[in-house]
Each structure stands twice: as structure tokens, then as C-alpha cells.
Amino acid sequence: MTHRNIVVLTGAGISAESGVPTFRGADGLWEGHRFEDVATPEAFARDPELVQRFYNLRRAALSTVQPNAAHHALAELAARWEGDFLLVTQNVDDLHDRAHADPLPGMGFELIHMHGELLKGRCTRTGLVSDWPGDMAAHEPSPDHPDGWMRPHIVWFGEMPLHMDRIERALAACDLFVSIGTSGAVYPAAGFVDLARRAGARTVEINLEPSLGAGLFDEGLYGPATEVVPGFFAAL
Numbered sequence: 273m274t275h276r277n278i279v280v281l282t283g284a285g286i287s288a289e290s291g292v293p294t295f296r297g298a299d300g301l302w303e304g305h306r307f308e309d310v311a312t313p314e315a316f317a318r319d320p321e322l323v324q325r326f327y328n329l330r331r332a333a334l335s336t337v338q339p340n341a342a343h344h345a346l347a348e349l350a351a352r353w354e355g356d357f358l359l360v361t362q363n364v365d366d367l368h369d370r371a372h373a374d375p376l377p378g379m380g381f382e383l384i385h386m387h388g389e390l391l392k393g394r395c396t397r398t399g400l401v402s403d404w405p406g407d408m409a410a411h412e413p414s415p416d417h418p419d420g421w422m423r424p425h426i427v428w429f430g431e432m433p434l435h436m437d438r439i440e441r442a443l444a445a446c447d448l449f450v451s452i453g454t455s456g457a458v459y460p461a462a463g464f465v466d467l468a469r470r471a472g473a474r475t476v477e478i479n480l481e482p483s484l485g486a487g488l489f490d491e492g493l494y495g496p497a498t499e500v501v502p503g504f505f506a507a508l
Contacts, residue, residue, distance in 0.1 A: 275448040275474070275508065276355035279439075280346060281464055283362045285453020285480060286497045290337045292365050311428045320421075321410035327424040328407045331390050334365055342452065342501035343371035349505045356380040358442040362454065362461055364390045364426055386433040386461065392425035401425050433460060443467040450476045450504075453497050456483030465489060478504065 284292075309315050310326040339347075350357050350372060357380050361368055364387055372383065393404035393412070397420030404422070414420030427433050443449065449468035456462050456477075465475050465488045477489040478500050486492055493500050 277357075277442070277446045278349075278353065278355065278448045278450070279358045279360065279442050279446040279464070279468065279473075281360050281362070281449070281451045281454060281461060282346075282368070283452070283454030283458075283461070286340075286342050286501075287337075287363050287365050287367055288453070289342065289496060289498050290340045290367055292333075292337055292363075292367070307429060311426070312430055313428055316423055316428075324408050324410050324412070324424075327390065327426065330364075331405070331407070334390060337365075337367070339367045339371035340498050342497040343367050345502040345505050347371040349508065350381040353380065356442070356445070357382070358439070358446075359383045360386055360439055360461075360464075362387050362458070364388050366391055384435045384439060386427070386435060386439065388424070388426040388434065390424070390426070393422040394425040395420040396423055436460065439464070440467060443473075444471050446471060446473045448476070449473045450478060451483070451489070452478045452501060454479070454483060456485035476504070 305326060309319070310323050316323045346359060346368070350359070359368065359382070361384070364385065366389065368383055391403065391405050392401050393408055394401050395414040395416040397414065397417040400416045402415065408422055408424065412422035414422050443464055444467065446468055449465060451465060454461065462485055465485060468475050469488065475489045476491045476493065477483060477486055478493045478497060480496065481494055482492055493504060
């Protein structure tokens with residue numbers, strides 16, 4: 273089967289093999305914290321010091337990890353793909369960005385961080401986004417507004433994921449949708465496979481084990497992303 277327009281969704285599973293913690297443990301805690309205490313707008317308003325410390329630690333940890341074979345396989349595909357290729361990640365790390373920094377991406381390649389990016393900050397008054405590789409103070413003054421503070425550029429619980437219009441347009445036009453390393457439990461990303469199916473796309477899940485939405489996919493390939501992803505995309 274010939275494919276021209278591809279949408280790939282990646283989740284925590286692809287970065288876990290690089291050593292990036294998934295943070296949400298079996299006990300429901302994020303590194304010992306309830307998500308209500310570190311990943312909501314209300315938490316930031318209530319205790320900005322705790323929230324900023326949590327993300328400062330996550331930001332610093334990125335310097336200790338590197339993109340893996342699955343990240344590089346997607347970058348290599350983007351460099352040679354002649355159709356449209358949208359890579360949507362739920363991950364807030366920069367491993368996809370680093371993997372794509374070396375190959376010259378094809379004309380149709382686009383990367384979207386739908387849940388934000390750890391290495392960026394956002395002004396609470398203007399919404400303007402800035403690169404922010406270092407620590408952020410509890411009350412970090414915004415460079416964009418005298419009455420604004422900086423917050424992590426992260427989509428917290430209760431907030432709308434980024435660039436949903438663009439993602440939905442791509443899903444409506446794709447003929448191949450691949451989900452990599454996702455649980456199938458977090459919406460709206462868990463609903464992407466349904467949108468792709470409505471467009472008549474071939475749908476493939478690549479994961480360590482079947483996700484909650486595995487039955488919605490035409491195919492399932494199970495094993496470590498660093499082993500399965502390079503082989504699958506090399507065949508394209």
C-alpha cells in the first residue's frame with residue numbers, strides 16, 4: 273500500500289527508553305506529588321514555589337538523556353519523506369527536536385508539542401512563549417509584561433492541548449496514522465485513531481503492550497520502540 277500523508281503520535285513510551293521518567297507511577301503520583309499539586313493552574317496559583325521546583329528538576333534532567341533509535345528513525349523518515357508528515361508528541365521533552373536537528377527535514381515535515389515544552393516559559397498576562405532552558409523562580413518576572421509572571425509552557429490538567437485545529441486537519445487528510453508509546457487513556461489524543469479511521473487511513477499501534485484503545489487499530493506491533501519503530505518506518 274502506498275502512503276503519502278502520515279500523522280505520527282508519540283507518548284511517554286518512546287522517551288522512557290532514553291531514561292526519561294514517565295512521572296505518573298502506578299500509585300498515581302508524579303514523583304511523589306499528586307497531579308493536583310503540580311499540574312493544574314490552581315496548583316500554580318496556590319503554591320508556585322512547589323510547581324516551579326517540580327518543573328525545574330524535570331528541565332535539568334533533560335541534559336542527562338539523549339534521543340534514542342526510535343527518535344532518530346522518525347527524523348530519518350522526515351528527511352526523506354516526499355508527502356506530508358506531521359509528528360505530534362504528547363511529551364514535553366526535547367528529544368524529538370534534538371533528533372531532527374541533524375537531518376534536513378523534508379518539505380512537508382512538521383513537529384507539534386501538543387502538551388507544551390519543558391524548555392519554554394509562558395507569560396501569564398500576554399501568553400507569549402519564550403525559550404527558557406534554565407530554572408524559573410516562584411515569581412519569575414515576565415520579560416513581556418510588567419504585571420506578568422512566567423509559568424512553565426506546559427498544558428496542565430483542565431487546559432486545552434495546543435494546535436488541535438492543525439492536528440485535526442492533518443488527521444482528516446492522512447492515509448497512515450501511527451501511535452507510538454501511548455496508553456490510549458488520555459484524551460483528546462486517545463481519539464486521534466478514530467479521526468484517522470474516519471478519513472480511511474491505515475492505523476497502526478506500536479507499543480510495549482496493547483493499549484486501552486488497541487482494538488481501534490488495524491495493526492498492532494508490540495515490543496521496545498527502539499527495536500520496532502526503526503524497522504517499521506524503514507519499510508516505508
